[in-house]
Amino acid sequence: MNRRLDRLSRDLGLPPAPPPFPADAEEVCRGVRAALTAHERERKLYMRQKLRFAAVLAAVLIALCGTALAVGSNWDVLHAWFEGDTSPADSLVDREVRSVSDKNYTFTVDSSVSDGQTAFLLIRVDALSEAGKARLFAPDFEGIDTFSIYPLVEEPETGDLVHPSSSSTGMREMKEVRTETSRTWRVDVSLPKTEKAVAIHARLGYMDKGLSVEVPLAPAEAIEVAIGATGRGYPNLHNTYGSSATLERAVVSPFTLALDISWPEDQDDPPILPVVFRMTDGTLRSFCQLTDGISRGGGWSGSVRRSTFTYNFREVQDLKTLSGIVVWGKEYPLDGGAPRDVEVDEHLLPFMISLMPGLSDDNPNSMSVRELCDGLGASCVWDNAAKTATLTYRDSTVVLTWGSKTALVDGEAVELRNAPDARDGKLCYDGSIHDLWNLYTLAPFNEDRTDRIGFLVIP
Structure with a gap:
């Protein structure tokens, strides 16, 4: 548990200072008012x-x-681990x-x-x-x-x-x-x-x-999808520019997504892959709409590095409503059908935004509200008289007020750790709405691991 927490802390901000936004469940439950504690995010x-x-x-x-x-x-265990309706898996619980x-x-x-x-x-x-x-x-x-x-x-x-x-x-x-x-x-x-x-x-x-x-153990049924696709990924913590990688296989169950990935031996981490999901109603869902974005796995050295990375779904998945895995513009159906080309809205894919100066002594970095919304395809409306930014993403609206730690989340007051403020002429904040919007964010290092290059946001 502590190793996973340490890795998550490193992913989210500059050690040894606390990360620029909350990742810890206990902290978030206190209203994002305390620094990151020694307890895991999950969450x-x-x-x-x-x-x-x-x-x-x-x-x-x-x-x-x-x-x-x-x-x-x-x-029961489903309610402890998963959000929403857990009834599709009720019969699987011991x-x-x-x-x-x-x-x-x-x-x-x-x-x-x-x-x-x-x-x-x-x-x-x-x-x-x-x-x-x-x-x-x-x-x-x-x-x-x-x-x-x-x-x-x-x-x-x-x-x-x-x-x-x-x-x-x-x-x-x-x-x-x-x-x-x-x-x-x-x-x-x-x-x-x-x-x-x-x-x-x-x-x-x-x-x-x-x-x-x-x-x-009486394992739930899982679906294995052979993929074998190679493409370029996005920066990871110790993969500065996003190397090439091969997604060899995906295994989907009601609870987890497992990805078999191989990548070059000169990179400690695999790149972040542009994986999205095709639902049976025809819609596409981003990676963090369905998963928590936190991987479990590791690689080994050789001519390539190879490992299985497992992600928890946020909600129990009824596999009858999930029809395919999409990566690098091609859909791989769960029913074993032939792969097919598909167009993916760029706002469903990971993107980089600038690393902005922090908002307090214990907040080393912040991020631009406008850059975040542009990358997500979210609405951002600035009211100069009220000094407020109204952000609308999917079904959630957040109102940030310049200089105030109180935000409105779907009309309800929520205390932020740091008040939004101007940095380099841009309204910036500490990332405290990321969990509400199901975003996963990390700050990759440069090649010599002395500085961060920006924030990678995974919708």
């Missing part, structure tokens, strides 16, 4: 929480009931509650779901004693040995279940369901690519030895 967003009734309802129910919603039938107890704790896996690429779990720790409660809520409860959660594969010769050579796990506490005696986390486990994971091993390190839970 029930503050502004989206203010606008979506379900999240508010969850908080109200917790206050009234004083119990974790994770044990209820209306809140809702069997598995738990172990000792004198201090009960450790529970409330529900789980997987797709062959990733396993998602909802885990809970209940304190059964005063000593257990004190440790559970201690600042240092979460450490390197607190949880042991990893996939299990079947050893061919013996049939034993063993830990594969490589896997990674990320987790974030769901503070909205914390009670006086329990804490709940959402967990994602990357599954091995060359071996079939049959279960997840989960253990709380503070419990008596030998106490653990094994969760069997």
